Amino acid sequence: xxxxxxxxxxxxxxxxxxxNAWLIPILPAVAFALVIFFGKKLxxxxxxxxxASMIGSLVLAVGAAYQWxxxxxxxxxxxxxxxxxxxxxxxxxxxxxxREWTWWQSGGVEFGIGQHIDGLALTLLxxxxxxxxxxxxxxxxxxxxxRRYTHFFxxxxxxxxxxxxxxxxxxxxxxxxxWEIMGLCSFMLIGHWWEDQANARAALKAFFTVxxxxxxxxxxxxxxxxxxxxxxxxxxxxxxxxxxGLSAWAMSGDASQSALTWGAVALFxxxxxxxxxxxxxxxxxxxxxxxxxxxxxxxxxTMVVAGVFLVARVYPVFWExxxxxxxxxxxxxxxxxxxxxxxxxxxxxxHDIKKVLAYSTVSxxxxxxxxxxxxxxxxAVFHIFTxxxxxxxxxxxxxxxxxxxxxxxxxxxxxxGGLAKKMPITATTWIISTLALAGVFPLAGFFSKDEIxxxxxHNGYQAFMIVGLCGxxxxxxxxxxxTYLTFFGEARGSAAGEHHDEHATDHADDHDSxxxxxxxxxxxxxxxxxxxASHGPHESPKLITVPLLILASLAxxxxxxxxxxxxxxxxxxKKYVEPSPAFVAAESTMASGPGEAIRVVGWPTAAEGGEGExxxxxxxxxxxxxxxCYFPAVSxxxxxWSKGLLSLAIVAAGLVSSWLFSIQYYTRRNRRLVGxxxxxxxxxxxxxxxxNKYYLDVLYEKYVVRAVAYxxxxxxxxxxxxxxxxxxxxxxxxxxxxxxxxYRNIDQRVVDGAVNTSGAAARGTGxxxxxxxxxxxxxxxxxxFAAAAIGALVLVIINT
Amino acid sequence: MLTVQFLLLSAIxxxxxxxxVLARKNAVMVLMSIELILNxxxxxxxxxxxxxxxxxxxxxxxxxxxxxxxxxxxxxxxVLLIFRNRRSIALDELSEMxx
Numbered sequence: 093x094x095x096x097x098x099x100x101x102x103x104x105x106x107x108x109x110x111x112n113a114w115l116i117p118i119l120p121a122v123a124f125a126l127v128i129f130f131g132k133k134l135x136x137x138x139x140x141x142x143x144a145s146m147i148g149s150l151v152l153a154v155g156a157a158y159q160w161x162x163x164x165x166x167x168x169x170x171x172x173x174x175x176x177x178x179x180x181x182x183x184x185x186x187x188x189x190x191r192e193w194t195w196w197q198s199g200g201v202e203f204g205i206g207q208h209i210d211g212l213a214l215t216l217l218x219x220x221x222x223x224x225x226x227x228x229x230x231x232x233x234x235x236x237x238x239r240r241y242t243h244f245f246x247x248x249x250x251x252x253x254x255x256x257x258x259x260x261x262x263x264x265x266x267x268x269x270x271w272e273i274m275g276l277c278s279f280m281l282i283g284h285w286w287e288d289q290a291n292a293r294a295a296l297k298a299f300f301t302v303x304x305x306x307x308x309x310x311x312x313x314x315x316x317x318x319x320x321x322x323x324x325x326x327x328x329x330x331x332x333x334x335x336x337g338l339s340a341w342a343m344s345g346d347a348s349q350s351a352l353t354w355g356a357v358a359l360f361x362x363x364x365x366x367x368x369x370x371x372x373x374x375x376x377x378x379x380x381x382x383x384x385x386x387x388x389x390x391x392x393x394t395m396v397v398a399g400v401f402l403v404a405r406v407y408p409v410f411w412e413x414x415x416x417x418x419x420x421x422x423x424x425x426x427x428x429x430x431x432x433x434x435x436x437x438x439x440x441x442x443h444d445i446k447k448v449l450a451y452s453t454v455s456x457x458x459x460x461x462x463x464x465x466x467x468x469x470x471x472a473v474f475h476i477f478t479x480x481x482x483x484x485x486x487x488x489x490x491x492x493x494x495x496x497x498x499x500x501x502x503x504x505x506x507x508x509g510g511l512a513k514k515m516p517i518t519a520t521t522w523i524i525s526t527l528a529l530a531g532v533f534p535l536a537g538f539f540s541k542d543e544i545x546x547x548x549x550h551n552g553y554q555a556f557m558i559v560g561l562c563g564x565x566x567x568x569x570x571x572x573x574x575t576y577l578t579f580f581g582e583a584r585g586s587a588a589g590e591h592h593d594e595h596a597t598d599h600a601d602d603h604d605s606x607x608x609x610x611x612x613x614x615x616x617x618x619x620x621x622x623x624x625a626s627h628g629p630h631e632s633p634k635l636i637t638v639p640l641l642i643l644a645s646l647a648x649x650x651x652x653x654x655x656x657x658x659x660x661x662x663x664x665x666k667k668y669v670e671p672s673p674a675f676v677a678a679e680s681t682m683a684s685g686p687g688e689a690i691r692v693v694g695w696p697t698a699a700e701g702g703e704g705e706x707x708x709x710x711x712x713x714x715x716x717x718x719x720x721c722y723f724p725a726v727s728x729x730x731x732x733w734s735k736g737l738l739s740l741a742i743v744a745a746g747l748v749s750s751w752l753f754s755i756q757y758y759t760r761r762n763r764r765l766v767g768x769x770x771x772x773x774x775x776x777x778x779x780x781x782x783x784n785k786y787y788l789d790v791l792y793e794k795y796v797v798r799a800v801a802y803x804x805x806x807x808x809x810x811x812x813x814x815x816x817x818x819x820x821x822x823x824x825x826x827x828x829x830x831x832x833x834x835y836r837n838i839d840q841r842v843v844d845g846a847v848n849t850s851g852a853a854a855r856g857t858g859x860x861x862x863x864x865x866x867x868x869x870x871x872x873x874x875x876x877f878a879a880a881a882i883g884a885l886v887l888v889i890i891n892t
Numbered sequence: 893m894l895t896v897q898f899l900l901l902s903a904i905x906x907x908x909x910x911x912x913v914l915a916r917k918n919a920v921m922v923l924m925s926i927e928l929i930l931n932x933x934x935x936x937x938x939x940x941x942x943x944x945x946x947x948x949x950x951x952x953x954x955x956x957x958x959x960x961x962x963x964x965x966x967x968x969x970x971v972l973l974i975f976r977n978r979r980s981i982a983l984d985e986l987s988e989m990x991x
């Protein structure tokens with residue numbers, strides 16, 4: 093099968109940007125320190141530093157991506173046509189640009205820090221830097237006048253730094269570092285307005301729910317380290333934390349299956365927590381308590397994507413550990429599939445526009461996990477890429493609506509409706525992103541989501557393909573409902589210009605007063621309104637709409653980065669991001685610094701093609717001694733228009749049926765539909781079930797937390813009262829007794845006795861010696877000579 | 893043995909000097925007795941230098957003579973001052989050093 097046994101060196105010179113990609117997270121990290129220490133003294137309260145650092149990171153990331161594309165092109169050019177396989181083309185393995193420095197040492201184990209730059213890392217780097225930049229620009233307007241404006245930008249910058257450093261981590265330790273920085277920052281940002289009890293609770297919930305999963309990250313890293321370290325040290329000269337090392341170890345065939353499985357399961361539990369998968373997804377909708385830009389950043393490109401990224405990063409571990417190529421159901425795919433459906437169903441009963449989007453995110457993350465679990469690595473990563481744009485756009489549009497259209501309300505039923513006319517730009521961007529999310533043909537979501545569904549079915553996970561299609565229907569339907577409620581129909585509440593009473597008090601609140609400033613910008617002074625209430629919904633200022641427009645246009649075109657339906661020449665993402673499953677000489681790879689040669693030993697047969705494709709290459713056969721694999725040969729489904737049209741039809745059905753239902757239901761024209769949930773017991777039960785979020789929160793808070801926390805609290809109290817207090821009291825009593833004894837015996841007798849005795853002795857000696865001091869020189873002289881004589885006598889006696 | 897005779901003479905001189913220092917009440921006489929002691933020491937040094945055929949003892953004796961001259965100078969000055977203050981140089985009357 094390895095037809096071309098000739099080994100082949102691919103020599104690449106990495107450019108400056110690739111070699112110094114580690115600067116990308118350093119910039120925002122430094123900016124964070126500057127903002128937090130000096131931000132308040134700066135003219136723009138530190139926000140300019142945040143924005144500038146993100147732009148800097150974006151420039152570096154784009155430069156690195158450009159050089160990576162050149163590197164891949166060079167490698168492909170070198171490989172030449174002579175090495176092409178008959179069945180299709182094989183790209184050589186393009187080595188990642190790895191640089192690692194020792195961070196600290198402990199017990200003979202070196203913990204490194206540095207960079208691991210390949211297509212996957214660069215994709216995320218560019219997306220994160222890009223979305224962060226736009227979100228920060230948007231926040232300039234959205235949070236104008238906020239009381240913790242500087243802190244907000246500091247935390248936002250650190251958040252991006254955490255994600256960026258996680259993305260380019262060369263080893264699990266740095267990955268955990270970035271992961272935890274994000275956890276901390278998400279807590280800070282979700283609880284940004286912590287004066288409100290609910291916000292503080294949401295922040296805590298997010299933090300602790302994710303922490304539950306994080307235990308899995310530590311356990312998984314430990315399991316993999318102790319299983320892999322010996323192998324990686326021997327074969328590649330790196331520690332068992334190294335991501336390349338772990339990948340090679342997992343693919344080597346020497347790894348123990350149980351270590352791989354348990355390591356993969358533990359790591360995936362961390363991903364469940366971080367990426368909001370069932371059953372730990374409950375923190376994500378509550379995280380909407382944070383300011384909207386935070387939700388946008390959290391849900392599009394950072395935080396929640398971290399879990400998906402982790403699976404994609406050490407994919408060989410999951411590939412082997414979960415036996416992805418050999419099964420038609422596994423843990424990852426199962427969780428992903430469940431998540432898609434349950435989250436999509438929950439999105440139907442939400443009143444809060446941001447919560448609809450939150451459940452939508454959960455559902456989309458389910459798609460990514462399903463894709464990864466079913467071997468559709470490329471499609472899942474591509475979905476991260478496209479999803480980031482339209483989801484960020486949707487959140488920012490929702491923020492724009494609340495900022496300028498509904499008076500800081502996110503309630504679609506009370507305060508929105510009919511905003512399309514008042515806010516044309518926001519509505520347009522929202523609708524574009526909605527269609528992209530639903531997966532309508534030329535928009536971004538179609539290419540990525542359809543690809544996932546297609547590949548999932550292609551890889552033998554037929555049941556999950558059906559789940560994916562159901563999810564597509566649901567996605568289209570709930571987004572149509574949210575769109576209708578927000579932008580169409582009749583205006584309600586604040587959207588109609590009316591103010592509820594609570595707003596009067598609300599307005600004194602600090603985070604609401606920011607709009608007092610904002611309004612002056614858009615010419616409402618023409619009305620000469622002193623009264624705030626006279627002012628209705630209007631379009632948001634440019635700082636908000638420009639990021640929206642940029643993101644919406646990307647939602648339009650991002651899908652063409654890997655437009656499978658148009659043939660392989662459009663599959664740029666596949667070419668530049670997916671690592672080749674080639675066999676690589678072990679000694680040539682890990683030792684290589686940037687720009688070193690990678691020696692490709694064997695070529696995989698093409699994994700492209702129809703149903704009867706040969707399963708071969710890395711992961712189907714073990715590498716020979718001295719060779720390693722870094723990536724499994726994932727298969728790619730060939731696009732068929734019949735399948736594409738089927739999913740398009742499903743999406744269209746979802747959109748149309750939901751749209752019609754919304755018109756019937758929310759305008760209260762159809763008596764049969766209105767109040768249906770009150771009349772039918774079955775429907776009412778279903779509604780309540782969804783409304784209570786499957787009672788998962790109840791389960792967690794009433795039972796799990798109570799079961800875990802209350803006995804522990806009681807035990808801790810008992811321990812406190814009896815053991816600790818007992819120990820303290822007993823030690824108090826004992827020390828008192830000891831002190832008394834010491835006073836009586838040691839202090840009084842020994843110490844004082846010694847002092848007194850020495851005093852008396854000195855006095856006695858003085859008395860005794862006094863007569864000698866006669867003052868008579870003669871006597872002194874006599875003593876002197878007597879002493880000398882005695883001394884002389886002693887000397888004589890000793891010497892004889 | 894010539895050396896023994898020297899040493900005997902030296903011992904006799906030393907003893908006379910010690911007696912003078914201890915028994916005399918006149919300060920000038922004490923000083924003179926100290927000169928005797930020092931000269932006894934000189935004699936001792938020279939006797940041993942002669943016996944060991946070494947010049948070290950002679951050198952050392954010269955030093956002792958020089959220091960003895962200085963010591964007598966200082967001693968006489970003190971005696972003079974005491975005499976001026978007290979009109980007496982009897983040592984047994986000087987008891988200011990009594991502790």
